[in-house]
Amino acid sequence: MSIKIKSTNQKEMSFIEKARRSQIVECAIETIAEIGYAQASLGQIAKRAKISKGVISYHFANKEELLDQIAIEYYTAWQSYIAPLIEAQKSPKEMLRVYIESNLTFIEENRKHVIAVIEVVSNKRTADGKFGFASDHDETILLPIENILTLGMQDGIFREFTRSSLRVMALTIRNAIDGFTLELMKKSHLDVQEYTRELVTLFEKSATK
Amino acid sequence: MSIKIKSTNQKEMSFIEKARRSQIVECAIETIAEIGYAQASLGQIAKRAKISKGVISYHFANKEELLDQIAIEYYTAWQSYIAPLIEAQKSPKEMLRVYIESNLTFIEENRKHVIAVIEVVSNKRTADGKFGFASDHDETILLPIENILTLGMQDGIFREFTRSSLRVMALTIRNAIDGFTLELMKKSHLDVQEYTRELVTLFEKSATK
DNA sequence: TTTATTTTAGTACAATCGTGCAACTAATTC
DNA sequence: GAATTAGTTGCACGATTGTACTAAAATAAA
Numbered sequence: 001m002s003i004k005i006k007s008t009n010q011k012e013m014s015f016i017e018k019a020r021r022s023q024i025v026e027c028a029i030e031t032i033a034e035i036g037y038a039q040a041s042l043g044q045i046a047k048r049a050k051i052s053k054g055v056i057s058y059h060f061a062n063k064e065e066l067l068d069q070i071a072i073e074y075y076t077a078w079q080s081y082i083a084p085l086i087e088a089q090k091s092p093k094e095m096l097r098v099y100i101e102s103n104l105t106f107i108e109e110n111r112k113h114v115i116a117v118i119e120v121v122s123n124k125r126t127a128d129g130k131f132g133f134a135s136d137h138d139e140t141i142l143l144p145i146e147n148i149l150t151l152g153m154q155d156g157i158f159r160e161f162t163r164s165s166l167r168v169m170a171l172t173i174r175n176a177i178d179g180f181t182l183e184l185m186k187k188s189h190l191d192v193q194e195y196t197r198e199l200v201t202l203f204e205k206s207a208t209k
Numbered sequence: 210m211s212i213k214i215k216s217t218n219q220k221e222m223s224f225i226e227k228a229r230r231s232q233i234v235e236c237a238i239e240t241i242a243e244i245g246y247a248q249a250s251l252g253q254i255a256k257r258a259k260i261s262k263g264v265i266s267y268h269f270a271n272k273e274e275l276l277d278q279i280a281i282e283y284y285t286a287w288q289s290y291i292a293p294l295i296e297a298q299k300s301p302k303e304m305l306r307v308y309i310e311s312n313l314t315f316i317e318e319n320r321k322h323v324i325a326v327i328e329v330v331s332n333k334r335t336a337d338g339k340f341g342f343a344s345d346h347d348e349t350i351l352l353p354i355e356n357i358l359t360l361g362m363q364d365g366i367f368r369e370f371t372r373s374s375l376r377v378m379a380l381t382i383r384n385a386i387d388g389f390t391l392e393l394m395k396k397s398h399l400d401v402q403e404y405t406r407e408l409v410t411l412f413e414k415s416a417t418k
Numbered sequence: 419t420t421t422a423t424t425t426t427a428g429t430a431c432a433a434t435c436g437t438g439c440a441a442c443t444a445a446t447t448c
Numbered sequence: 449g450a451a452t453t454a455g456t457t458g459c460a461c462g463a464t465t466g467t468a469c470t471a472a473a474a475t476a477a478a
Contacts, residue, residue, distance in 0.1 A: 129244040135395065198373065
């Protein structure tokens with residue numbers, strides 16, 4: 001196996017390499033979103049990109065690195081999108097509402113990417129069969145909503161949460177958001193505005209006193 | 210492709226065939242639950258069953274039939290388990306509580322099976338890339354909880370739901386239950402009782418006036 | 419312009435995949 | 449007991465997979 005360390009230790013990636021990596025990631029996203037993880041071979045991705053398979057192996061150490069990149073890029077973009085919106089809110093109740101709204105908006109605007117991420121994350125396994133994405137990944141995802149719930153509880157607006165009930169609440173919100181993605185995938189003409197409104201109502205009721 | 214119709218049109222399955230099919234399905238469940246859908250080849254399943262791959266193809270028309278059987282058996286068992294428990298309740302509020310409790314209990318008692326089902330269902334695709342399990346499958350799953358919510362609304366115990374808000378509520382409950390499965394998969398020592406209690410609280414608050 | 423480096427196409431390779439089937443063994447039927 | 453059916457092993461086959469690599473083309477540097 002050839003170790004490719006140029007992007008983390010050596011000099012900057014060239015303009016060509018950046019463009020090519022980006023194209024390959026984009027084609028991987030589309031391929032996975034359209035035919036599913038199991039069918040999305042490097043051959044299929046290369047075909048979509050109109051390049052040779054060898055180009056993929058030149059730019060990425062292996063398939064795993066390519067697929068991980070899909071997830072990494074998504075979460076980077078997600079965080080950059082969500083964080084400032086939430087920080088701009090004054091009250092935890094507004095933060096909760098904006099958290100849900102912005103998540104669903106982001107998903108709608110990045111449909112394929114989020115679908116590809118869910119496929120990659122749910123199918124990734126370690127050599128011994130465990131989930132490939134570590135639990136610190138989950139913690140990172142859950143942190144913002146857990147902070148919002150904690151803040152709301154401290155402000156006396158939200159109900160009293162124990163450590164575990166706060167975790168279940170946060171997980172349930174995240175599960176609802178991921179579930180929205182699947183629903184959008186099955187029904188491309190879903191009324192997103194209405195879905196969002198209902199989710200906000202639901203979680204406001206369940207979070208407040 | 211050889212069409213195997215013996216189990217649906219011809220005479221009864223023999224004792225041997227029933228036992229063998231059951232064993233193969235069981236090994237498929239374990240294989241998928243342990244190493245994931247993508248790695249669960251017929252060879253892996255046959256190895257686990259200590260049989261030749263040809264035995265699988267003798268008893269099942271193709272891999273798809275075998276995997277479908279995993280889901281069919283799960284949902285049959287799930288429905289038999291859930292329905293009487295809910296029917297025994299007098300009020301929609303009790304039904305909602307028992308719905309959540311019995312779902313999580315059933316999942317805990319059938320961990321591998323439900324994990325395998327989630328893997329199969331989420332990865333199944335039609336020839337043109339669409340989700341393989343049709344939307345009538347979703348409707349069947351959602352019907353019980355939708356009925357409970359409708360009943361509660363008619364009794365004046367639950368809040369007023371529009372058609373769409375009822376659907377979002379039902380979906381969110383199902384997403385929470387599926388999310389519990391994933392959590393259980395990642396953390397085998399999860400406190401199920403506590404998780405259940407929190408979920409019941411959460412959805413009671415969100416459903417009532 | 420020449421040389422050095424990067425990038426690409428094309429393909430070899432071992433391994434694996436699902437499907438299919440011949441040959442064999444075991445059990446049942448006539 | 450012979451014929452038929454049920455059940456199994458072992459493996460062929462075409463296709464595909466991810467990894468790896470050579471030679472050629474393209475680009476950058478001297």
